[in-house]
Amino acid sequence: MAHDIGRETDEKGSLAALIYDPKARGLLFQIILLLAVVGFFAWILDNTVTNLTVQNKRSGFGFLNEAGSFQILTTLGTYLVEARPGKATYLDIFWVGVVNTLAVAIVGVIFATIIGFMIGIFRLSSNVILRGFATVYVELLRNIPLLLQILFFYIVVLRLLPGKREEGVSVGLFGLDLGTIPLNITGLYMPFPVTGEGFGTVLLAFLGAMVLAWIVGWLAKKRQEATGKQFPSFWVGLALIVGITLAAFYMMGGPLEWEHPEFRNEGPILRRGYQSGIGSVIVPEFIALVLALSLYTASFIAEIVRAGILAVPGGQTEASKALGMSNGQNLRLVVIPQALRVIIPPLTSQYLNLTKNSSLAVAIAYPDIVSVFAGTSLTQTGQEIEVIFMTMMVYLVISLVTSAFMNWFNDRMRLVER
Amino acid sequence: MKLRSAMGALTALGLVMTVSAASADTLADVKGKGSVQCGVSQGLPGFSNKDDAGNWTGIDVDYCRGMAAAIFGDAQAVKFTPLSAKERFTALSSGEVDVLSRNTTWTMTRDTQLGLNFAGVNYYDGQGMMVPTSLGVTNALELDGASICTNTGTTTELNITDFFRTNSMSFELVAFEKADEVVAAYDSGRCDVYTTDKSGIAAQRLKLADPAAHTILPETISKEPLGPVVRQGDDGWFNIARWTLNCMINAEEMGVTSENVAGMMNSDNPGIARLLGTEGTFGENIGLSNGWCASIIEQVGNYGETYEANVGANTPLKLDRKGSVNALWTDGGLMYAPPLR
Numbered sequence: 001m002a003h004d005i006g007r008e009t010d011e012k013g014s015l016a017a018l019i020y021d022p023k024a025r026g027l028l029f030q031i032i033l034l035l036a037v038v039g040f041f042a043w044i045l046d047n048t049v050t051n052l053t054v055q056n057k058r059s060g061f062g063f064l065n066e067a068g069s070f071q072i073l074t075t076l077g078t079y080l081v082e083a084r085p086g087k088a089t090y091l092d093i094f095w096v097g098v099v100n101t102l103a104v105a106i107v108g109v110i111f112a113t114i115i116g117f118m119i120g121i122f123r124l125s126s127n128v129i130l131r132g133f134a135t136v137y138v139e140l141l142r143n144i145p146l147l148l149q150i151l152f153f154y155i156v157v158l159r160l161l162p163g164k165r166e167e168g169v170s171v172g173l174f175g176l177d178l179g180t181i182p183l184n185i186t187g188l189y190m191p192f193p194v195t196g197e198g199f200g201t202v203l204l205a206f207l208g209a210m211v212l213a214w215i216v217g218w219l220a221k222k223r224q225e226a227t228g229k230q231f232p233s234f235w236v237g238l239a240l241i242v243g244i245t246l247a248a249f250y251m252m253g254g255p256l257e258w259e260h261p262e263f264r265n266e267g268p269i270l271r272r273g274y275q276s277g278i279g280s281v282i283v284p285e286f287i288a289l290v291l292a293l294s295l296y297t298a299s300f301i302a303e304i305v306r307a308g309i310l311a312v313p314g315g316q317t318e319a320s321k322a323l324g325m326s327n328g329q330n331l332r333l334v335v336i337p338q339a340l341r342v343i344i345p346p347l348t349s350q351y352l353n354l355t356k357n358s359s360l361a362v363a364i365a366y367p368d369i370v371s372v373f374a375g376t377s378l379t380q381t382g383q384e385i386e387v388i389f390m391t392m393m394v395y396l397v398i399s400l401v402t403s404a405f406m407n408w409f410n411d412r413m414r415l416v417e418r
Numbered sequence: 419m420k421l422r423s424a425m426g427a428l429t430a431l432g433l434v435m436t437v438s439a440a441s442a443d444t445l446a447d448v449k450g451k452g453s454v455q456c457g458v459s460q461g462l463p464g465f466s467n468k469d470d471a472g473n474w475t476g477i478d479v480d481y482c483r484g485m486a487a488a489i490f491g492d493a494q495a496v497k498f499t500p501l502s503a504k505e506r507f508t509a510l511s512s513g514e515v516d517v518l519s520r521n522t523t524w525t526m527t528r529d530t531q532l533g534l535n536f537a538g539v540n541y542y543d544g545q546g547m548m549v550p551t552s553l554g555v556t557n558a559l560e561l562d563g564a565s566i567c568t569n570t571g572t573t574t575e576l577n578i579t580d581f582f583r584t585n586s587m588s589f590e591l592v593a594f595e596k597a598d599e600v601v602a603a604y605d606s607g608r609c610d611v612y613t614t615d616k617s618g619i620a621a622q623r624l625k626l627a628d629p630a631a632h633t634i635l636p637e638t639i640s641k642e643p644l645g646p647v648v649r650q651g652d653d654g655w656f657n658i659a660r661w662t663l664n665c666m667i668n669a670e671e672m673g674v675t676s677e678n679v680a681g682m683m684n685s686d687n688p689g690i691a692r693l694l695g696t697e698g699t700f701g702e703n704i705g706l707s708n709g710w711c712a713s714i715i716e717q718v719g720n721y722g723e724t725y726e727a728n729v730g731a732n733t734p735l736k737l738d739r740k741g742s743v744n745a746l747w748t749d750g751g752l753m754y755a756p757p758l759r
Contacts, residue, residue, distance in 0.1 A: 052533075054442075054651055055511055055533030055649060055650055055651055056533045056650050056651065057511065057531070057532065057533040058531050069576050069579055069580065070575040070576050070579050070591070071575075071579045071582075071589070071590075071591040072591070073590065073591060073592055073593070074590065085579045085583065086579075086583065151599070154603075155602060155606065158603065158606040158607070158608050159606055163607050164565065164607065164610070185606075185607055185608055186565060186590070186608075268560065268562065268563070269553055269554060269555070270553070270555070270560065270561060270562060270563045270564045270610060271562060271563040273563075275563075276563070276588055276590060277588070284608070285592070362570065362594075362595045363594070363595055363596070363599060364594070364599065365567075365570075365592045365593055365594045365599070365603065367593075371570060371593070371595070375504055375570045375571050375595065376570050376571055376575060376593070378504065378571070379503065379504055379507070379570075379571040379572070380527070380576070381531075382507060382527070382528070382531055382532035382533075384508050
């Protein structure tokens, strides 16, 4: 249609002239398209509402205030949100799911990063065994579907752990009994912190100390830039945080007690084992899920790290050697800061993938948002559209926050050009 | 050009959506596509399960074949969609399946809030519990402190919670999406108890490493009337769904089986004549041929035949019908169909 452009017309100002004016015509078509798109979505919405009405289905978010009468597996979510069956509303259950999804995502991301960086550096090691191990690791784990790995780790975890009525795994070294890890098939048992009056003040003191430590670090940096004098800001900051927090803790009279898990070896057979509700527990479903997600994602991160390090020209290392830097200094001050610029953007995608992949939790009974909210709550209330919409929003918000943070971090790591 | 094709695509999409949105006459749709789309389970022996040859079998499957026989006179004119407990109602209300025959419990919420209609009950079930015999537990009230494996998205999750709350007992619930993972977790000792409908326990027990080492507790902790479901708002289709089941139950009561149905066609018994369509226009009144019920009995069998073939005492499930609630009302059970007149 290029031949229309710039064509001369006699009837300037008339309606016909507008059709021949490429700008006006373009605008017209854009308005039509916009109207069509808006109309299309309005029509979809109307169609949905009409269909729901015809099917006599309830709609709206009123169900969130109703109580759901099913129990949820003890997890971080049920520690933070009271989720007693018959008392907890579907909104509470929603929050339980959100907390559990976040817990898996955060712990998974931390482990995946640590393992991924280690394997990535092993891949470049001059040690044949380390390099071979890392290669096998990457090729094995990234080429097997994640769902299979999750199920595999779950079954392995269940088969390895001692039974429900055994106290745990005993650890010994050369005939020396080092005690028992309170871990059996129902989970890993740990003390539960019970906070007393005044614990809020301790937390405030801790936050205040963090701010103080940050200020010290900032001042030290300013001074080093101005005068070149160095100041051990890390150690001073650490001393500030630990000192102030501990001081506040003892001034408030130690408002924290540990509730230890209770193991019973007598009584009715089903009451034996660790008592529920005493102490805290990490269920095997969580362990298996975090294990599978972080090992799987680590195989991708390893390759990203390797690519990042290889992207730093060899001349940089040679230059730092020439300046007399040690291997460690070279890695810490020259190679990694430059490699991070390459690593961070694809790393963000891996973090987002891990978060989204955590929705496979439902296969092994971990009560994440897809399991308890988009699963059980959905079938109990029957309100697919509302429930799925809320679930999608949760993942969207988590992902957007993650990428916003990673973009900020990427900005900080950017090469500053003068 | 680009713009024009985009607009074309939008219009086409619009047409497709209008067509699927306006399908209130399920029978006409089904006749148009030539088969009934039937939602079944992902594999529950005796109810809906694929056999070694890849054919669907089970009491729920036979019901769908019955519908196909009633509509097309051909019990094979049916396609099966395996659905998880979570997907099933969405698949039905969105029109992906025409009828849901997937061991689904009839409850008030489902009947009134989900836009569904239950066409009847084809199996009276109740929730039960299975424990390893080695625990030495003999009844459900000894289960205080137990950890329990079950499926998500079903009434079992609610019933077990109710049962333990009613009896002020503590428990831990581990809920999986698929039955296979529940069985694997229970088998590995993650849970002390496996709970689901009793028929389901009988079926899943066969998958355990050592089925004989597990005991099914005597208690039935809930009522689980299982039956076929259709969408609300299409009464014609609802009638066909309901009377397909009633035809099968009535046939058993009158003693008409797939073997003797041919000989019964000339029966003088007015009840049987109405059932087989040699008298009256019952089939035409619901939009089918008058021989609809005769086709069901001939190609699928009456209710008792499908029960014995799929879940009865001579099947691996060994759910003895005699004296159970699933016997005909004339034998002291609950299977009772309104008369065909």
